[in-house]
Amino acid sequence: MSLLTPDSGLLFWMFISFGIVVFILTKYGFPIILKMVEERKAYIEESLLMAEKARFELNSVKAEGENILSLARKEHTKILNEAAEFKILLVNEAKQKASIEADKIIADARVQILAEKEEAIRDIRRQVAELSIDIAEKVIRGNLVNKSEQMNLINRLIDEVNISKS
Amino acid sequence: MIKFAKILILSFLMLMLPLTYINASENNQKIEELNVREFILEHVSDSYEWHIASLNNRHISIPLPIIIYSSLSGWHVFMSSAFHHDPVHEGLYIAKEGKYKNKIVEKNSSGTEIKPFDISITKNVFSLLFGSFLVIFLIMKVAKSYQKHGYKTQTGFMSFMEMIIMNINDDVIKPCIGKGYKPYAPYLLTVFFFIFVNNLLGLIPIFPGGANVTGNIAITFVLSIVTFLIVNISGSKEYWREIFWPDVPLWLKIPIPLMPVIEFVGIITKPFALMLRLFANMLAGHSLILGLTCLIFISVKFGLAGNAGMTALSIVFSVFIDFVELLVAYIQAYIFTMLSAVFIGLAKIEPHHKPLSPK
Structure with a gap:
């Protein structure tokens, strides 16, 4: 049964060639392939995770952006409303102020007019008094030529003063 | 259509x-008359030259180098074609019968045939070297491609190779060995591709294929010896304990160590089964195809109609068996790798249960 007895020459060559094959492939062949595949697997896993994370972040950023946008829009309308209110307030205030000012001016004017009027009246009175004194002087100068009359006048005046005093 | x-x-x-x-x-x-048995045996066993065809009693063959060290006459290196001119070359000749049939022998001084140290590049050795070179070339090309491409996905043939490599690595080696499978993966993958490529080479009927390399006991012997060594070197304490002191009733161990002997025989039968399985499968495949081919020549005496019918039948069956052999080429490489992985996994067991307390 030559089929079942291993041939020494073939054994020799098998040991050598299989040894070389095993040596080369277990040192330079398969470890590289397996390492690369493993690394690639890890890399793909990591990439997937990162992509998932990025997508999540993008979504949150988008939501945040929308949030900010809606907030800004709200703020915008709020500011516009406030401005409109403020405008009305300002106009009202201005109107009020203007009317107060106007009232004041009118009052002032009135006071001045009154003062001037009094001044004028006073002036007139003074002039009237001076005029009447002048006239009285002239009249008196005419009447007091004699002594009796001078005495009469003096008495009358004293009487008058007394009456006014009593 | x-x-x-x-x-x-x-x-x-x-x-x-x-x-x-x-x-x-x-x-x-x-x-x-065609001696079918002789014909098949001649084709599945080794030879010193690569026989291609015979035409009109003239043999066309590729001569292969013969390297022989004789204790009587020293080294001899010549081409096998030397035997065509003279059946006896430098005192060496191919034995026609006897213990060393079809092997180169010489006669010592007392006239008995002895076999010198023979490391000739025979048909099987040549095919083996060619296959080894092919495996190295193939895997190194894939490795180079990985170094070049980095993380980029492989395309075409490389992705096909990756598919096979990762299939063996992830679905055979990893689950069969379990934890700590990584140091063994390169060796087991090498074994797989070595067997697979040599199996496929054996299926190619023309030079340099067609030799029955993996169907030769010497080849499978070396393969299983290496696996045997790896299995037993990586054997854990628990593995050796289960061999020499298994969890069986005491009378099975003392005074006659019945179970230890059985377990010890088991160490040897495992690689022995590996060796025989691959050898027998590949040998049977080759024999089947050769037998079916012989059918054509045997049926010559049935006359023209019978011969034509048998020829058609033989071709149909040959094609079918060739496809089966393609499958077997893969399956045998797969099984050898898987069983090697399983044996390594078994040798690496940790203590998984408390030893049975003797009752």
Whole structure:
């Protein structure tokens, strides 16, 4: 049964060639392939995770952006409303102020007019008094030529003063 | 449909080939009886030259180098074609019968045949070297491609190789060995590709394929020896304990160590089964195809109609068996790798249960 007895020459060559094959492939062949595949697997896993994370972040950023946008829009309308209110307030205030000012001016004017009027009246009175004194002087100068009359006048005046005093 | 028609035409042409041959031989009136057993054995066993064809009693073959160290006459290196001119070359000749049939022998001073130290590059050695070179070339090319491409996905043939490599690595080696499988993966993958490539080479009927490398006991012997060494070197304490002191009733261990002996035999039978399985499967595949081919030549004496029918049948069966052999080439490489992985995994067991307390 030559089929079942291993041939020494073939054994020799098998040991050598299989040894070389095993040596080369277990040192330079398969470890590289397996390492690369493993690394690639890890890399793909990591990439997937990162992509998932990025997508999540993008979504949150988008939501945040929308949030900010809606907030800004709200703020915008709020500011516009406030401005409109403020405008009305300002106009009202201005109107009020203007009317107060106007009232004041009118009052002032009135006071001045009154003062001037009094001044004028006073002036007139003074002039009237001076005029009447002048006239009285002239009249008196005419009447007091004699002594009796001078005495009469003096008495009358004293009487008058007394009456006014009593 | 076109494919089918092509196959039909091809098989018809193949049918015609033996017919023309028969006509030629009938004209010569020289139909020799074919010894099928001899024919098959000659083809599945080793030889010193690569026989291609025989035409009109002339053998066409590729000569291979013969390297022999004789204790009587020293080193001899010559081509096997030297035997064509003279059956005895430098005192060496190929034995026709006896213990060393078809091997180169020489006669010592007392006239008995002895076998010198023979490391000739025979048909099997040549095919083995070619296959080894092919495996190294193939895997190194894949490794280079990985170094070049980095993380980029492999394409074409490289991705096909990756598929096979990762299939063996992830679905065979990893689950069979379990934890700590990584140091063994390169060796087991090497074994797988070594067997697979040599199996496939054996299926190619023309040079440099067709040799029965993995169907030779020497090849499978070395493969299983290496696996045997790796399994037992990586054996854990628990593994050796279960061999020499298994969890069986005491009387099975003392005074006659019945179970330890059985377990110890188990260490050897495991790689022995590996060796025989691969050898027998590949040898049987080759023999089957050769037998089916022989059918054509045996049926010559049935007459033209019988011969044509048998030829058609033989071709149909040969094609079928060739496909089966393609499958077997993969399966045997797969099984050898898987069982090696399983044995390594078994040798690496941790203590998984408390030893049974003797009752």
